[in-house]
Amino acid sequence: MEWVSEDVPFWDLTTEALIPPGVVIEAVVISEGNYVVACTEELANVLELLGIDVLEYVPSGSLVREGSVVMRLRGDARKLLTIERTLLNLLTYLSGVATRTKEFVDAVKSVNPRARVAATRKVVPGLRYLVKKAVKVGGGDTHRFSLSDAYIIKDNHLAIVGNLRDALRRVKSVASFIHKVEVEVSKAEEAVIAAREGADVVMLDNVTPAEVRRAVELLKHEGLRDKVVIEVSGGINLRNVKEYVRAGADVVSTSELTMNPVKVNMSMEVVKVVSKS
Amino acid sequence: MEWVSEDVPFWDLTTEALIPPGVVIEAVVISEGNYVVACTEELANVLELLGIDVLEYVPSGSLVREGSVVMRLRGDARKLLTIERTLLNLLTYLSGVATRTKEFVDAVKSVNPRARVAATRKVVPGLRYLVKKAVKVGGGDTHRFSLSDAYIIKDNHLAIVGNLRDALRRVKSVASFIHKVEVEVSKAEEAVIAAREGADVVMLDNVTPAEVRRAVELLKHEGLRDKVVIEVSGGINLRNVKEYVRAGADVVSTSELTMNPVKVNMSMEVVKVVSKS
């Protein structure tokens, strides 16, 4: 939790002035709404490293209701008050990601239980590890972690190197056998070309559900439907996501999960002063 | 822009496969909506350090419309495609904060031009410097940067040390003359006690506009209105913010600015391949 030092470049003026060293308290983190909780395991580990006892916590992925206890902590009062805000900032932000993901997953599964909702690389910098965990916790697919774990040929690549078919051949020839190759297209016909060239995944970017349907049909017609995963991205939201799944997408990916998390409120309350120095 | 390495722990597989070294391109960042742009100066500095020429950019605080150019960049194609996502993630997130801030500032100023909208310390960890800048750019008050630049006595402090008056006296006796002292209260009467003890700022937390009005009147009655700044916090949103200002708050602070930023969309487009190796 190196983030604490961002919040305390020198020291916590108020806490040091008011709380004597050696006071031990018990405090609870309370949920102020109904959410999917995320990353409590990771946060508990960090708290333990900081010398704070985590007496109990709700496991990642649990649904909590308004008023329920998310974490119960015991430790030095100065430490707990100093890290309170950083802990809550992380916990609420990540639970907001998980809760939003759950909303999308529920919508999608209601149409096709095998379809998936995936995050994108649109993530607030510095938190990717935890944000991707929160997506997973909410039932989502993490997608690429970074530019180093799969190939995705995007419009800007093609704007420079031109032709889709050549780009795909070039990538296939240099890619490790352990990495998948995806390509971003905007028309059903391009999806067919990509499938023919051996792309593992085809992403239809900024298209209508009708275009998705057309791509599915063209691929079936060519006997290529089972060769590729069809991902749809761009402009997906809770209102239109089901339509895309109905149109045949295997995966819908959206930055809503990570750039528009549910605003989660939780607070920390001191419940007991265990001992005074 | 150390955040790039989070997105590229090894290398950008696709870009390295497709784009030869030495290709120089020109690219633009395009706004896909109407927003207040934030932190373009800071981002331009970092891009220059990375060896990318920033040909032009819209200054922080400007309003951009859908389709307008936010930044124009020239540089090595590999570098530009590799940092594209990180750049856009930062720019859209921060502009989202500035845009949300502007909405609140406009609402507040329409009621009282001298009232202020302030951020809180509820900020995604790791980005505080830039997020606080974005708040300022949107016309907001940055409030405390951290626990080290002002005293704010909060409910959890009082839960441990008890009495408000004693806590305030203790803080006043040890605080540097250069730091202000604020106290969080939940009733008008406590605001009066705080003002009497020399608090610079009184924060009414989670109160109704009526309670704010009552605090203002009590303070006036005691001749203390000009001695303290009245801040209101807790549950403030765009619908109720004007009411609190009408009730007499000098400052309204809300985590909406930083934890519920407007979702901003911008994209990078290659506009020219300047030279090929």
Added chain:
Amino acid sequence: MEWVSEDVPFWDLTTEALIPPGVVIEAVVISEGNYVVACTEELANVLELLGIDVLEYVPSGSLVREGSVVMRLRGDARKLLTIERTLLNLLTYLSGVATRTKEFVDAVKSVNPRARVAATRKVVPGLRYLVKKAVKVGGGDTHRFSLSDAYIIKDNHLAIVGNLRDALRRVKSVASFIHKVEVEVSKAEEAVIAAREGADVVMLDNVTPAEVRRAVELLKHEGLRDKVVIEVSGGINLRNVKEYVRAGADVVSTSELTMNPVKVNMSMEVVKVVSKS
């Protein structure tokens, strides 16, 4: 205590050659003079993290006499001998700051118990957190921690932007309500201007006690004496500090506390070889 690695880029040649692994010793840090001890709590925490037991220590702020024990430690002999010098360097330097601060505080309080002695930002780079703590421990006022926690308009700002009144108005219009505003002046008349414009603190820089007195009187005459804190800085030393306080300064600030600490001598002595491997 990351500073240890500066002292041991590879390993402690002598200790590794002479002391077998697994030897446990008890050692004491002995004061070789009469000093105010500083930062033993922080150092004890670090020692514990390094796996050394801190059996006892004199609390920060205590006066120790020649020959008395400042810390009593038990732990692996290799570790203790390796960190010995770094520990002593920190402890003696910081206690030197606290001891010097105490001298100034005693001088000032003998004239006016409500006047304060403050540190400046003249601090050896890298140690500001601990040095400011040591100032506090010695009874001093920490003043600004950094350029980010208060506004101080200095001569070089005015050399560029000109007029004091305009600068102050500009700063007042953008400063957060939570940050104080101070201005450095060199004449009594400027102090009055500053007070009228709402400066929280006026620093008279490099002036005579007579000029301080004149400023106090002018401010009283204008009914502004209670509106501002008067700080005096520049050329303050133990010989002249009382004069400045008598002249009416609320705060005297001096780099003597941090750039001319008392030279403190302490040594570490092995008192027992508890166990040999």
Added chain:
Amino acid sequence: MEWVSEDVPFWDLTTEALIPPGVVIEAVVISEGNYVVACTEELANVLELLGIDVLEYVPSGSLVREGSVVMRLRGDARKLLTIERTLLNLLTYLSGVATRTKEFVDAVKSVNPRARVAATRKVVPGLRYLVKKAVKVGGGDTHRFSLSDAYIIKDNHLAIVGNLRDALRRVKSVASFIHKVEVEVSKAEEAVIAAREGADVVMLDNVTPAEVRRAVELLKHEGLRDKVVIEVSGGINLRNVKEYVRAGADVVSTSELTMNPVKVNMSMEVVKVVSKS
């Protein structure tokens, strides 16, 4: 100059409020006394990296007089005002070390031009590189940089392993041929034992000049005087240092150089506003 961020955890409030971006200034660092200047080369390098032009500077080791220019800088006004204090803190502290070293070197050379003044490892943590450079600049001997570049058997080693002769044999048997071996003793007879066992350097710690003389004579008598360097340490100051040199010490080492540097005053003055944006 990573130390700047310690002074500016967020941003320089005053400078950002008052100085518009794009203002270019010229400024000089002026000496307010007569000193040996140190480490201007290193600081100039860092300033250039920060984008500040170093128009001229006095080379390390030069004597400057009151009022003379130490560095002349040109650059962005915001940057220069933001780093002003950190630059001056480093420059004055290091020049104070060099100036103090020069005092000792002059004293020692007046007695014996081949005798040396050496620093110890008593150095404020975090600055060792620059402090050792400053000692060199002042004409001093840097001595060990760290625990990893030579063997020195000290009293605490002997307190654990016992016998001097055995310790020396053990060290000699494991030391690399490229590292020297020194031993700390408190009596002339021990110096003879050390020399016999092949120590490269013998340090007489906390002894009188008479004891030094006695050690020299004993060593001569045994035909060992040319086999070892005689270092004297402990309680050396400007008043007694010549006596130790007269007694026959090859090297005197003292923490006065680094823990009691001359208090140097320098200031930065804006001399020209070159351009405004």
Added chain:
Amino acid sequence: MEWVSEDVPFWDLTTEALIPPGVVIEAVVISEGNYVVACTEELANVLELLGIDVLEYVPSGSLVREGSVVMRLRGDARKLLTIERTLLNLLTYLSGVATRTKEFVDAVKSVNPRARVAATRKVVPGLRYLVKKAVKVGGGDTHRFSLSDAYIIKDNHLAIVGNLRDALRRVKSVASFIHKVEVEVSKAEEAVIAAREGADVVMLDNVTPAEVRRAVELLKHEGLRDKVVIEVSGGINLRNVKEYVRAGADVVSTSELTMNPVKVNMSMEVVKVVSKS
């Protein structure tokens, strides 16, 4: 090139003593044998950042002969001599990896031009980025970069969770659609199970060429040969690698590439003293 500081914790004693500041030299890196050169682009970038001009260099992947110039550099003599060893250590180590890789690739391609040689995760810690680049430069397949970019179920996983089929089903159900799934087996029959469960890659670990052949036949018989990539690992060396390829492996992976690189010798020679200060 942060590695330089490991080689110079304080300063380069000899160079600073002998070479005055301001001397500019030209130097060449000469190959003392016939090798595949690796990572000259990355090293050239770092040298430029350090202020050294890279006048020319042999591109990564080139074959150099004994006596030929690998890099030609110009810059400050102190800087060049200080980084000489670190530069050569990196360049020779990485070229050794590329050269060894090329030997394996040549052997494999002589049998089957479509078969591949892959590195493993057995890599000296701290250098993975560059070592994987060197493998690629030598014509090898980089395989997984880390534990985060593909699933490989290994013997220790199975030792804990038991059954191969269950493990594979579990992994397939949680894996992102963008990541491949590989499984390590030791018998041909397990390869068939893995292929049936949808593994993308099957690694035959520590098996004979005969077993590889048997696995290929079983898979063909089941109509699964085209569904999986067959990787062989464990005990592969230059003598037996062709046999494994002949037996039908698509990929052979071996730690020989990265843990037994060819020992490459290169040296840096000063060819011109361009200017003296």
Added chain:
Amino acid sequence: MEWVSEDVPFWDLTTEALIPPGVVIEAVVISEGNYVVACTEELANVLELLGIDVLEYVPSGSLVREGSVVMRLRGDARKLLTIERTLLNLLTYLSGVATRTKEFVDAVKSVNPRARVAATRKVVPGLRYLVKKAVKVGGGDTHRFSLSDAYIIKDNHLAIVGNLRDALRRVKSVASFIHKVEVEVSKAEEAVIAAREGADVVMLDNVTPAEVRRAVELLKHEGLRDKVVIEVSGGINLRNVKEYVRAGADVVSTSELTMNPVKVNMSMEVVKVVSKS
């Protein structure tokens, strides 16, 4: 063990998918050959810090046989599987260095028990601390750790400053009394000059055994043999090393120890699942 994060930029996909949290296992590191084990103490410390119990380990410097247990570990299964590869990479690499060192030491000691085998600064960047430890563990001499702990005048220095005698005098005049001075020469006559000027060590670089013999005789003839250590370097290998020792070298140094370590194989095996969550 910060190196783990290089291997797990996000998380260990497979382990997290297969192993539930809370499973505790016992595992052993098994040697697959006969080696000198190195740095088990350092690795055990790091493992303990990571929360893994080190139940037993073979001390650094021990000879292990094929099949014997090197370390026995108990801890969380997820953690152990995640760090397995990094642990083995370090342990095998460092043991390879120690084992190779031992081969050279045995060869040399069989000719002259007082002669030494030394490492050079040719070391894979980032691991110098541990690699030098491994050399020591194997019975070798660590030689210089870095450019900051002794003076060695090399050919490139002389290429710039010219004359050997002048260079040596210059270095002797500025070197600290605590640092040794070595010079690299290529002829017997130069060795004599170096010895006359007071070099502590003379390195004959890239010479024949005959030239070494000639240098020894010339030095004896001048009565200088005991004044200098004779080091031989360049092209030394296991076949020719004895010859150089027979010719009279005190020290032979070779990069074989660190750049051509024995390829060591060890593996980690799960021996018990202690508890399941």
